[in-house]
Amino acid sequence: MRRAIFPGTFDPFTIGHFSVVKRSLTFMDEIIIGIGINENKNTYFPIEKRVEMIRDLYQDNPCVRVISYDCLTIDFAQQVDAKFIVRGIRTVKDFEYEETIADINRKLAGIETILLFTEPEQTYISSTTVRELLTYNKDISQFIPKGMKINE
Template sequence: MKRAIFPGTFDPFTIGHYSVVRRALTFMDEIIIGIGINESKRTWFPTEKRVEMIQKLYADEPRIKVEAYDGLTVDFAQSRGAQFIIRGIRTVRDFEYEETIADINRKLAGVETILLFTEPELTSVSSTIVRELLQFGKDVSDFLPEGMEID
């Protein structure tokens, strides 16, 4: 069985994230969406709320699981028996950062990283921008997957 984790803060989970998961499901048997807990990051939604929103979104997809985790992503991958880490890439800067982390994860644990480039029409969508729009009371529904409920 090919199992991957798709790690991130997902504050919130955007149409870009949704696209990466949809595409990864074409070659993975199971994907665990891992919501990393990073106390130094200021988030809009509490961790439990992010887990709940993503679980609801994938309620009818048994190959998707959603969990929060604390610590190194590679340790989380190993603890779940994942052979792969899925990452989305929007820019060259993302690529350079992810390449370095992928090399370390492979050396530490033999876990491979699969990079999926963002679909061109989604390169401007980021959780940071969506959070800023939320902060100013703007409608963000165009940037969220259909069915994603933000309260």
């Protein structure tokens, strides 16, 4: 079985993230969305709410699981027996950062990273900007997957 993790904070999970999962499932048997607990990040939604929102979104898809973790990403990948890490990249800056991390992960744990380029019409969307819109009570429905329940 080809299993990959898709790690991130996902605060919130955007249509860009949704696209990465959808495209990953064309070449992976299972995607585990790993929501990392990072005490250094100021998040809008608590970890439990992020897990719940994303699980609800994929409740009818047995090929997607959602799990939170509080360790190194490579340790999480090994815990769930994933041989791959999937990451989405929007910019050259993202690429340079992900390349460095991918090299370290491969060296330390033999885990390969697969980079998917964001679809052109979504490159401007980031969780940071969507989170800021939420802070000011703006409608974010065009930036999150259809069916995602944010305010319940």
